Amino acid sequence: MPKPQKQAKVKELTERFRSSSGAMFAEYRGLTVKDATEVRRSLREADTTFSVVKNTLTRLAAREAGLEDVLVLLVGPTAVAFIGGDAVRGAKAVLEATRRFPSLTVKGAVIEGRFLAEEQARGLATLETKEVSVGKVAGMLQAPLAKTIYLLRAPLQRIAFALAQRGRQAA
Structure with missing residues (x-):
């Protein structure tokens, strides 16, 4: 690759590191072209792109993006x-791909600027997506409010029931 093309590629990679919510690094030794295409297709559904780039270019881009910790993964x-998109959703998609294609193994990740070693990166698969977590928090916040409304309504319902009973007895 001529030097201007390499510089453009480094600039593109740097921008991708900065604009993405995370990046997972994987060894792909033994992965066929057909399998790599299938991995790309499956990751696309999770708003994740799979790229094979020279380590030297990735190293330069990671340095420019301020991700010095990931340099140890580029071997x-x-x-x-x-x-x-959602880092957990993307990480789950990558880890699912590693299950389907054993020649693809996770080395580590950087999620929202934070470096994760291999085990920590694999641990992302056990987390819930952002939408599920937000839904649970909203449900927990809503539950006390619903109980309060129920408790406030209960005396009014009892009074209405008692008046209805009185009306039936009088008739």
């Missing part, structure tokens, strides 16, 4: 999965 054939 051997390394692919980068850039996560565009």
Whole structure:
């Protein structure tokens, strides 16, 4: 690749590191072209892109993006999965791909600027997505309010019931 193309690629990678919510690094030794295409297709559904780029270019881009910690992961054939949307959803998609394609193994990740070693990156699969977590918090916040409304309504319902009973007895 001529130097201007390499510089453009480094600039593109730097921008992808900065604009994505996370990036997962995986070794792809033994992954066929057909399998890599299938991995890309499956990750696209989770707003994640799978890229195979030279380690030297990835190293330069990571430095420019301020991600010095990930440099230790750039040894051997390394692919980068850039996560565009919810980091947990993207990480789950990558980990699902590693189950389907054993030749693809997770090395580590950087999620929202925070470096995660291999085990921590795999632990992301056990977390719930952002939408589910927000829904649970909203439900927990709503529950006390619903109980309060029920308690406030109960005396009014008792009075209305008593008046209705009185009306039936008088008739």
